[in-house]
Amino acid sequence: MSTTKITESLYSIFRRGLARNPGGRAFTVGGDSLTYAELDAAARRLAGGLTGNTAGNTAGHTAVGVLAPRGRTAYTGILAGLYAGLTVVPLNPAFPPARNLAMARAAGVSVLVADGPAAELGIPAAGEGPALDEPVPVRAGDVAYVLFTSGSTGTPKGVPITHGNLASYFAWAARRFGFTQDDVFSQTFDLTFDCAMFDLFCAWGAGAQVRDVPPHAYRDLPGYLAAHGVTVWFSTPSAIGAVRRAGGLTPGSMPGLRWSLFAGEALKCADAEEWQAAAPAATLENLYGPTELTITITAHRWTPGSPGLGVNGLAPIGAVNDGHDHLLLDEDGRPAAEEGELWITGPQLTPGYLDPKHDHGRFVERDGRVYYNTGDRARRTGGGELVYLGRADSQVQVRGWRVETAEIDHAVRGLDGVEDAVTIGAGNGDTTELVVFYTGVQKSPAEFARGLRETLPDGIVPRHYRHFPELPMNGNRKTDRARLRDLAEAVLRGEA
Structure with missing residues (x-):
């Protein structure tokens, strides 16, 4: 204290x-x-x-x-x-x-x-x-x-x-x-x-x-x-x-x-x-x-x-508040002049999470100061303001909720008969919708909704589910998220 x-x-x-x-x-x-x-x-x-x-x-x-x-x-x-x-x-x-x-x-x-x-x-x-x-x-x-x-x-x-x-x-x-x-x-x-x-x-x-x-x-x-x-x-x-x-x-x-x-x-x-x-x-x-x-x-x-x-039709998010400093870092963690992951420090920075194990990778000391790694990618405009480009990880905004899709994955995997799950956030008109791709026993959307509402707020319970015998893999034998994102967009268009 x-x-x-x-x-x-x-x-x-x-x-x-x-x-x-x-x-x-x-x-x-x-x-x-x-x-x-x-x-x-x-x-x-x-x-x-x-x-x-x-x-x-x-x-x-x-x-x-x-x-x-x-x-x-x-x-x-x-x-x-x-x-x-x-x-x-x-x-x-x-x-x-x-x-x-x-x-x-x-x-x-x-x-x-x-x-x-x-x-x-x-x-x-x-x-x-x-x-x-x-x-x-x-x-x-x-x-x-x-x-x-x-x-x-x-x-x-x-x-x-x-x-x-x-x-x-x-x-x-x-x-x-x-x-x-x-x-x-x-x-x-x-x-x-x-x-x-x-x-x-x-x-x-x-x-x-x-x-x-x-x-x-x-x-x-x-x-x-x-x-x-x-x-x-x-x-x-x-x-x-x-x-x-x-x-x-x-x-x-x-x-x-x-x-x-x-x-x-x-x-x-x-x-x-x-x-x-x-x-x-x-x-x-x-x-x-x-x-x-x-x-x-x-x-x-x-x-x-x-x-x-703006970039990609998105409005600028502006300059950081008075008394704060920020960095844009490239994929190698080096300062970038125009575009990168947004880190911010200053008096509005909170002390860290209640559980310190969650601080790793988010509350980071650099050059003698603690920064918060937002996980968001931003671009600096000619006037010095910032434009939001999207998440650098799997976190998405759904109807105002800041959602880590890994939490949805975890909840879906906890349901009886589900073996694996990947949740993708995709644009659907004015909003972002969650699409769940899963393996294991096939279930109806109503069964998913009933099960997930026991652990998730209603606002982030997905409405779209697609069953796979196995999840697609890319050439590196990792889950092919790019393909799943394309499929999620097709689902929301009613094409898949």
Whole structure:
């Protein structure tokens, strides 16, 4: 634990908004909302129960799990955990219980804030106590929350994000965006995605409102945004296709937006242009960043000249955030002037994974500094900005999920009768789809889905499966992934 004090903990960002706008709405989910003052009071009562109402946290907890969808319980639980000086671990009610329990155990969760009974995880539920007068002091190296990314062995990798990491990030965001208490932020991300924390704490730092976007809103997103005064939109680029298919991307259809932000997967230039035409008053930015670099680490502000900077139809991801350095490395690990694997270092770099054995090859010391090897290939434009070229390994983005296909392979191989499996991510219109090639006993897609939902979140369960007597090999007697990629694309076109 670091002994370096910081002037802005994550919870102090909320308290800045509380001071600015105590009677303003902190969030709205459906028909439910709380003001800043009401949310603060509720969080202090719950924090009192978590700590035994002492700044020394005599209750003995170090990490609190939050198992609830976006809403009053989850937001109060996150803030209360931070007030109590604990590490917050967001869990997802849509995940299989076994996955949530594995994440909770890995992060040391000993108490749970949950909607409804939490008995399925066997973790005691949090209760309220006398309201905590002041939040527990924290230091730069203290972990604010832990999020989990897909793991190559089938076990999710825990990423601890410190108050120091977040202080650097939200200071950058405040300088770049200039949000105000009059803004209304969309929230489209699950709370297990780090971009959800952008929505909450950028809004709360400004004294603004966070408004949940339910699935039915996409049937008429322009109408929804106008009805609720949404000014800041943030989602994965896949949302653009959903709005288009519903007929919502007509020119000028979203005049109230001030900011249009996208992250989580590659943004197509054509999509950005169409969205910008629909929201002409908004500034559009393409943001990029793995969880290990604290929410987003590069940003590109869209201009009429942006398509000319793109590669293969993909928008630039921009320059790295202030105070950070990066390298592009070729296949031999040597610095490359224009194109290579992207490594980044700086104050947003997290301390490493919860399990240090996962650090190998990702958190790498070079020239006396620790870099994060993103595993992404990038190209440097003439103006010094970066363009994303794709994964250097088998990791892909699927509907906003950062997925290591090895995790899917592992889960498929665990099903009865399956001998071997290779998962390929291939483009399918506006999204990436997973296609599984496997050997062993032939199964129906429904059988795969039932089995895989016991270990995988529904969002990354593949929909396409093809049986082989044996997997194809290339001349080096390795699995012929190039051939499988071609076959996967043919499957998605309906040709195989």
